Amino acid sequence: MKLRSSQLYAFCSIFAGIALWQIGYMLLARSYLFEAFAINLFLSSPVGVAQSFVELLGTGELLTHSYASFIAFSYGYLLAVAVGIPLGVLMATIKKVNYYLDPWVSSIYATPRVALAPVIIIWFGLGIFSKALIVFLGAVFPILLNTYTGIKSVRENLIEVVEAFGGSTMQVFFKVMVPDAIPAIITGLRLAVGRAVIGVVVAEWFGTEAGLGYMVYDYSMVFQPAPVFVGIVVLIAFGHLAFVILERIQRWISPWYQFQLEKEVEGMGLE
Amino acid sequence: MATESSGSKLIVRNLTKAFRRQRDNRVIKVFDGISLDVHPSEFVCLVGPSGCGKTTLLRILNGLIPYDSGEIFLDGNSVIKPGVDKGFVFQDSSLLPWRTVTDNVILGLEIQGADKKVARERAQKFIDLVGLKGFETHYPYELSGGMQQRVNLARALIVDPEILLMDEPFASLDAQTREIMQSELLKMWVQAKKTVIFVTHQIEEAIYLADRVVVFSARPTKIREIVKIQISRPRPLSVKRTKDFLDYTDQIWEIIQEEVLKSMGREVEERGVVR
Numbered sequence: 001m002k003l004r005s006s007q008l009y010a011f012c013s014i015f016a017g018i019a020l021w022q023i024g025y026m027l028l029a030r031s032y033l034f035e036a037f038a039i040n041l042f043l044s045s046p047v048g049v050a051q052s053f054v055e056l057l058g059t060g061e062l063l064t065h066s067y068a069s070f071i072a073f074s075y076g077y078l079l080a081v082a083v084g085i086p087l088g089v090l091m092a093t094i095k096k097v098n099y100y101l102d103p104w105v106s107s108i109y110a111t112p113r114v115a116l117a118p119v120i121i122i123w124f125g126l127g128i129f130s131k132a133l134i135v136f137l138g139a140v141f142p143i144l145l146n147t148y149t150g151i152k153s154v155r156e157n158l159i160e161v162v163e164a165f166g167g168s169t170m171q172v173f174f175k176v177m178v179p180d181a182i183p184a185i186i187t188g189l190r191l192a193v194g195r196a197v198i199g200v201v202v203a204e205w206f207g208t209e210a211g212l213g214y215m216v217y218d219y220s221m222v223f224q225p226a227p228v229f230v231g232i233v234v235l236i237a238f239g240h241l242a243f244v245i246l247e248r249i250q251r252w253i254s255p256w257y258q259f260q261l262e263k264e265v266e267g268m269g270l271e
Numbered sequence: 272m273a274t275e276s277s278g279s280k281l282i283v284r285n286l287t288k289a290f291r292r293q294r295d296n297r298v299i300k301v302f303d304g305i306s307l308d309v310h311p312s313e314f315v316c317l318v319g320p321s322g323c324g325k326t327t328l329l330r331i332l333n334g335l336i337p338y339d340s341g342e343i344f345l346d347g348n349s350v351i352k353p354g355v356d357k358g359f360v361f362q363d364s365s366l367l368p369w370r371t372v373t374d375n376v377i378l379g380l381e382i383q384g385a386d387k388k389v390a391r392e393r394a395q396k397f398i399d400l401v402g403l404k405g406f407e408t409h410y411p412y413e414l415s416g417g418m419q420q421r422v423n424l425a426r427a428l429i430v431d432p433e434i435l436l437m438d439e440p441f442a443s444l445d446a447q448t449r450e451i452m453q454s455e456l457l458k459m460w461v462q463a464k465k466t467v468i469f470v471t472h473q474i475e476e477a478i479y480l481a482d483r484v485v486v487f488s489a490r491p492t493k494i495r496e497i498v499k500i501q502i503s504r505p506r507p508l509s510v511k512r513t514k515d516f517l518d519y520t521d522q523i524w525e526i527i528q529e530e531v532l533k534s535m536g537r538e539v540e541e542r543g544v545v546r
């Protein structure tokens with residue numbers, strides 16, 4: 001892979017940030033403040049986090065928690081995909097469905113769904129089901145709404161092309177609507193990753209016994225900042241990785257879309 | 272099913288069509304009884320003020336939208352529904368951006384249920400015909416406007432339609448590309464011997480291409496005049512500078528000018544602006 005200059009800048013920026021953190025921590029460690037405020041209970045350094053990472057990896061603790069979180073993420077996310085895409089399509093294509101469901105979708109979307117987590121756990125207990133459900137609630141809306149907009153904004157003139165050749169409704173759907181909506185749907189999938197990760201962490205805060213969210217919460221309660229940061233870094237890395245992979249898939253499936261975006265930006269005179 | 276047997280490829284009789292505009296529920300009368308006969312293999316151009324219903328007429332002829340009253344016969348057959356007996360060449364950017372040139376060209380065959388592999392083989396002939404050999408696997412966004420319209424044309428020709436309906440296909444091309452496309456279209460037309468209904472807002476383009484130029488009035492639209500273009504074929508591009516050609520241009524230009532002025536007056540009226 002060729003590194004673009006923008007990627008190089010991003011890499012340098014991140015590296016500089018970490019270096020600054022390390023230096024700052026070391027300076028702080030020499031000052032009297034460090035002892036006075038017991039800063040080592042609240043803050044760790046990049047080197048400390050790295051050491052802790054190796055340790056947690058060695059004991060198998062990190063893998064166990066990561067695995068538990070990953071399972072909850074996967075169930076919830078896949079459920080969100082399985083519900084969000086078909087529902088988005090139905091709402092965009094059948095008016096009646098939209099009339100019935102829109103009030104529900106709009107109002108649930110407007111609630112802070114994190115607030116529902118305790119209720120869900122009361123109802124369904126501490127198991128994987130509750131976790132997956134909380135993840136699902138976070139992830140389903142970006143998928144549903146982007147699918148809806150994607151289908152709604154399919155270009156009329158392309159539909160007409162298929163109709164002019166005598167194409168059926170089904171042919172219009174599969175030959176025009178689906179491919180034209182795919183970039184928007186993938187955008188929804190990308191946004192949903194972040195929401196799902198939040199869902200996992202929140203679900204695990206409410207007293208499960210495994211998962212990265214649990215690990216972060218647990219170590220913060222006993223004032224060990226290094227493992228806390230390990231958990232956070234792993235969560236960030238996972239979210240980012242999933243996001244980037246989906247971006248790649250988007251470029252690969254719809255190379256024309258990138259071009260169209262660039263052209264629109266040009267049209268707006270931004271570049 | 273009504274039928275009609277005469278020498279004509281296409282017969283339009285007393286066609287009327289009105290739209291109800293959604294914005295204010297106002298009824299817009301587009302066609303106020305138009306009649307037209309088109310002979311087999313004839314090249315007919317439609318010109319008229321913008322908004323007079325040229326695109327609407329093509330849509331009706333293709334069966335994409337219904338008409339209110341009157342009769343239409345294609346090959347003596349009065350049932351007009353979308354299908355591959357008509358080839359529609361749209362204005363610009365009507366190619367499916369996620370399909371390669373070849374896969375865009377085979378769209379009509381695919382909709383008919385043809386085998387994709389067979390269709391792709393057949394596509395080669397039409398890709399060659401429109402001069403796009405070597406671009407089979409390119410995507411529309413990798414092509415110039417002129418090349419995109421060549422694909423558009425190949426896509427309409429491959430289904431071997433009875434009639435070609437073309438809606439300002441060269442409108443967005445630059446002047447040179449447009450001229451090249453015009454002369455190549457004529458060459459293809461001579462080979463394929465299709466009946467063509469070609470909409471344009473360029474009088475010069477209409478005269479160069481057509482056997483007859485149909486001039487529409489402003490809305491409610493009637494046929495103002497049908498001008499027979501008696502310029503011998505084949506027509507080199509230089510024919511555009513001959514006196515005959517320029518006389519035709521003047522003649523049609525005058526009619527259109529009158530109609531455009533009328534339609535501007537109407538627009539003011541419709542918007543409720545009082546002067």
Ligand SMILES: Nc1ncnc2c1ncn2[C@@H]1O[C@H](COP(=O)(O)OP(=O)(O)O)[C@@H](O)[C@H]1O
Nearest residue numbers: 290291292301320321322323324325326327328
């Ligand atoms: N689907 C529609 N609904 C309402 N009005 C329409 C519709 N399609 C076209 N019209 C109106 O019919 C008139 C003719 O349109 P059109 O055929 O596109 O004109 P032209 O192609 O000659 O410029 C215009 O006034 C346009 O606003």
Ligand SMILES: [Mg+2]
Nearest residue numbers: 325326327438
């Ligand atoms: Mg038009």
